Structures are given as structure tokens and as C-alpha cells.
Amino acid sequence: MAAAQSRGDRPVEPLIFEKSVPGQRGVDLPPLDVPVAPLPEHLVGSPVDLPEVGQHDVITHYTHLSTRNLSVDGNFYPLGSCTMKYNPRINEWAAALPGLAMLHPMQDDEQIQGALRLLYETRCFLQEIAGLEEVSLQPAAGAHGEYTALKVICAYYRDHGQPQRRVVLAPDTAHGTNAASCTMCGAEVVCVTTTDGYTDLDDLRRRIDDVGPERIAAYMITNPNTAGLFDPRIRDAADIMHEAGAMLYLDGANMNAILGKTRPGDFGADAMHFNTHKTFSTPHGCGGPGAGPIAVRGDLAPYLPIPQVVMAPDGSFGFDRDRPKSIGKVRSFTGQFGMMVRCWAYISACGPAGLRQVAETAVLSANYLAARLCKVYEMPYFDHAGGRFCAHEFVTVPRRLLGKGVSLNDIAKRMIDYDIHPPTMHWPVHDCLMIEPTETPSKRALDRFVDVMLQIAAEIERDPKALATAPREAPIRRADEVAAARKPVLVWEGEKKP
Numbered sequence: 008m009a010a011a012q013s014r015g016d017r018p019v020e021p022l023i024f025e026k027s028v029p030g031q032r033g034v035d036l037p038p039l040d041v042p043v044a045p046l047p048e049h050l051v052g053s054p055v056d057l058p059e060v061g062q063h064d065v066i067t068h069y070t071h072l073s074t075r076n077l078s079v080d081g082n083f084y085p086l087g088s089c090t091m092k093y094n095p096r097i098n099e100w101a102a103a104l105p106g107l108a109m110l111h112p113m114q115d116d117e118q119i120q121g122a123l124r125l126l127y128e129t130r131c132f133l134q135e136i137a138g139l140e141e142v143s144l145q146p147a148a149g150a151h152g153e154y155t156a157l158k159v160i161c162a163y164y165r166d167h168g169q170p171q172r173r174v175v176l177a178p179d180t181a182h183g184t185n186a187a188s189c190t191m192c193g194a195e196v197v198c199v200t201t202t203d204g205y206t207d208l209d210d211l212r213r214r215i216d217d218v219g220p221e222r223i224a225a226y227m228i229t230n231p232n233t234a235g236l237f238d239p240r241i242r243d244a245a246d247i248m249h250e251a252g253a254m255l256y257l258d259g260a261n262m263n264a265i266l267g268k269t270r271p272g273d274f275g276a277d278a279m280h281f282n283t284h285k286t287f288s289t290p291h292g293c294g295g296p297g298a299g300p301i302a303v304r305g306d307l308a309p310y311l312p313i314p315q316v317v318m319a320p321d322g323s324f325g326f327d328r329d330r331p332k333s334i335g336k337v338r339s340f341t342g343q344f345g346m347m348v349r350c351w352a353y354i355s356a357c358g359p360a361g362l363r364q365v366a367e368t369a370v371l372s373a374n375y376l377a378a379r380l381c382k383v384y385e386m387p388y389f390d391h392a393g394g395r396f397c398a399h400e401f402v403t404v405p406r407r408l409l410g411k412g413v414s415l416n417d418i419a420k421r422m423i424d425y426d427i428h429p430p431t432m433h434w435p436v437h438d439c440l441m442i443e444p445t446e447t448p449s450k451r452a453l454d455r456f457v458d459v460m461l462q463i464a465a466e467i468e469r470d471p472k473a474l475a476t477a478p479r480e481a482p483i484r485r486a487d488e489v490a491a492a493r494k495p496v497l498v499w500e501g502e503k504k505p
């Protein structure tokens with residue numbers, strides 16, 4: 008008999024397959040109450056090698072796994088640019104209501120008036136928040152929204168006799184998805200320099216001249232940007248684009264910072280996307296399901312995906328499929344309906360004043376952390392005393408601590424030992440941490456984060472080498488990240504035969 012392992016000796020949870028015992032069952036199916044109808048031979052595959060485990064083993068297995076990662080529900084999770092905020096449980100209640108959860112997408116419009124009204128109202132909410140004329144709820148992620156909106160912009164230019172407008176400008180701090188979406192659309196990306204975190208307007212003009220204004224489709228920008236700065240000259244950037252006959256595209260990933268304070272349409276954006284899993288508290292991570300609704304100005308609306316949910320003059324709801332200029336469909340049916348239920352619930356619960364308070368608290372929390380940490384963790388873009396505040400997030404480049412012989416990775420890994428999810432790293436500049444607390448943690452949680460960061464700094468002063476072995480108290484210690492990325496083991500190949 009193998010020796011039993013104590014908790015501490017068990018860094019790796021066995022696979023569910025390794026817990027399999029032949030003959031064990033999780034459920035008993037009721038006796039068959041219809042005649043047996045054997046499948047034709049050619050439809051019967053070979054038996055699937057599924058694990059055989061009792062119900063309690065299944066539950067303990069997945070419950071163990073669920074507690075091995077740091078999570079929004081269990082920890083402080085200041086992942087900059089990604090707005091990992093707490094999702095109020097009422098959203099889940101609403102999305103699970105049988106009248107919404109059990110709908111079939113092929114049901115007749117008359118039977119699903121409530122669901123259509125919910126979609127229509129979500130459209131209207133987002134139009135109002137964007138300050139733009141029309142929203143499509145179809146895209147399934149922020150990146151998918153970028154792609155869809157670019158398709159819409161390209162279709163607009165094709166239809167207006169300017170098919171050659173296929174160059175998209177983007178700042179050198181842009182999110183990786185921006186360039187990827189452009190490439191997927193067959194557009195060329197040209198990089199614009201930023202100075203002190205802001206768009207260099209002279210460089211923007213220079214790039215337009217270099218490329219030729221007649222070839223430019225849009226400038227794609229995040230505002231507030233990923234350095235945590237709201238660019239007050241965004242209106243000038245918009246004017247420069249419009250003079251060139253091109254558009255301003257707003258990457259709306261950071262909308263959490265400006266909800267109800269300003270609207271992209273008001274500062275000159277022609278199109279944008281939302282990330283409901285960032286701003287509107289729908290679940291975030293593990294590849295989805297997310298949602299990336301897009302908003303556009305009126306003359307781009309004819310090109311939006313179909314079907315579009317609409318309200319008829321008699322107040323009933325239905326779908327508009329008759330849009331000859333539409334780019335078509337980018338997602339099945341109306342997109343991620345369950346996410347729209349959560350988004351609607353969140354916006355309805357907050358109301359206009361609540362959404363404004365979200366932005367105010369998110370910005371206050373970030374400035375509070377930045378002000379308390381800036382003496383120990385240098386902040387190149389932030390100068391509290393000089394009146395330069397951050398928006399919802401801030402970037403620190405802890406040069407002095409890094410000079411003591413630790414790597415940024417050492418600092419991030421040590422945070423795991425204190426139950427804090429490490430922030431975004433090395434972006435938008437090398438050796439930086441991008442910290443976004445969001446509005447949901449309490450002041451107590453913010454203060455604990457400050458204590459941890461100051462304690463880690465003190466540990467580095469004492470013995471920088473000690474951090475090389477962090478995390479010391481997590482189920483997985485320092486992983487070989489290169490091997491994990493380059494040679495991932497994704498398939499269980501069974502017990503090794505002796």
C-alpha cells in the first residue's frame with residue numbers, strides 16, 4: 008500500500024482520471040421507460056474512456072481545483088486594464104431565472120417579448136453611455152468587437168468609394184488585440200509615438216502625411232489609456248482624424264473609469280466597443296463567455312451586424328433583418344444573451360448616479376493606492392504633488408527595488424504568497440506593474456494591499472535573494488513558464504505501462 012500523503016506533500020491534485028475506480032458511479036439513471044432501439048452499427052463508436060468516480064469524489068475534486076487559483080471572489084485582484092471587479096450575485100440570479108435561461112433562440116418573437124425588450128433596453132443603455140447612435144450586441148469579446156467595428160468601418164468606406172482606406176493608426180502602448188484585429192480585417196497597422204503616456208499629436212499628423220490621408224481608416228486609442236491617464240487632448244486627436252476624412256475608434260476596455268463622467272461620442276469617437284466582462288460585471292476569464300458590444304455613429308449603423316433587435320411603433324419588439332448594407336453575422340443569433348441579462352441587471356441596479364459613482368470610486372481607489380505607494384514604488388506617469396492624478400489604474404516601474412537584484416517576476420510571485428493576484432506586467436512599458444484596484448474592494452482591502460507591497464519592499468531591502476523562491480506558500484511554486492508556454496502537456500496519456 009502506498010504511503011498516505013499529508014496536505015503539504017501534495018502539491019499536485021491528481022487528475023480525475025487518476026481517481027477513477029472501475030465500477031464506481033456518480034449517478035443512477037432511472038429505468039428505461041421506452042422500448043430499446045439499438046443504434047445502427049456504423050453510428051456506434053468505440054467506448055469513451057471516461058473516469059469512473061462517485062459523486063462525492065467528483066465534487067471534492069472540482070472544489071479542490073477551484074480553490075487552487077486566486078480569484079475575484081476570494082482575493083484582491085488588481086489586474087490592470089482588465090477590470091477584474093466583483094460581480095454582484097444578483098446578476099447570476101437574474102440570468103438563471105427559468106423564463107430567461109430556458110428560452111430557445113428559435114422561439115417566435117411573440118413568445119419572447121420580455122427577452123427582446125431586455126436586449127433592446129441594453130442597446131439603449133449602451134448607446135446612452137457611449138454617446139453614440141447605435142449599438143450591436145452581437146460580438147462575443149472586446150477583441151471581437153474591435154474586429155466587427157473595423158469591418159463596419161471598412162464597409163462604410165467601400166460603400167463611399169474609398170476602399171483604399173485600410174491603414175489603422177495605433178499608439179505604441181496599444182493592447183495586443185488592436186493590431187491582431189486590424190490584421191484579421193486585412194488592415195495595416197502603423198504605430199504612433201506616445202510622449203509621457205499621451206498621444207504625440209505631431210507624430211499623429213506626421214504618420215497621416217507619411218501614409219497619405221486618403222489611405223487612413225482610423226486611429227484606434229484607449230482612453231483613459233493603459234498608463235492610467237485620461238488624454239485631455241483626445242478631442243484634438245479626433246479633429247485631426249476627421250480632417251483626414253478618417254475616424255476615431257475608442258477601445259472601451261477602460262470605460263470603468265469614465266462611466267457617466269464623459270462619453271466617447273462627446274469627445275469625438277466615431278465607433279467603440281465595450282467589454283461587458285470588464286465594465287458591466289459579467290463573468291471574466293477562462294475564455295468566456297464574454298461580450299463585446301459595439302457602438303457607432305449614425306451613418307455607420309446601416310453596416311452593423313444583423314439581426315438587430317428593434318422596437319416597432321406599437322411598442323412591440325422584434326428583429327430587423329432587412330439591412331442590405333450589413334456586414335452580416337459575426338455570432339450566432341443575438342450574441343451572448345446570458346451576458347446581456349447580467350449587463351442589463353447591473354446597469355439597472357446602478358442607475359445613472361450609481362454608474363457615475365462606480366467611476367468616481369474606481370478612480371479614487373487607484374489614486375489612494377498610488378499616493379500611498381509612490382514613495383517606495385516609482386510612478387513615472389503619476390505626480391500627486393504636481394497635480395497629475397491617475398484614472399482607474401496606475402503604472403509603477405519600481406527601479407530602486409529592481410536595482411537591489413530582484414526581478415519584477417520575483418515581486419509578482421511574492422504577492423501570491425500574500426493571497427494577492429499579481430497585476431499586469433511589462434505593459435505598456437518594460438519592468439512595470441499596472442495596478443487597477445477597481446471600485447469593489449473596501450478601504451480595508453486597499454490598506455492591506457499597501458501593507459503587503461511595503462512589506463515586500465522591506466523584504467527586498469533585507470535579502471533580495473529570498474524572493475527568488477517565491478511563491479513559497481502556493482500549491483504551485485515557481486513554474487517553468489517558458490516550458491509551460493512552449494511545451495504544454497494537454498493530454499493525459501494514461502498510466503505509464505511498466
Ligand SMILES: *Cc1c(COP(=O)(O)O)cnc(C)c1O
Binds near residue numbers: 182184260
Ligand atoms: C481587455 C482588453 C482588450 C480585449 O478585450 P477581450 O474582451 O479580452 O477580447 C482590448 N483592449 C484593451 C485595452 C483591453 O484591456
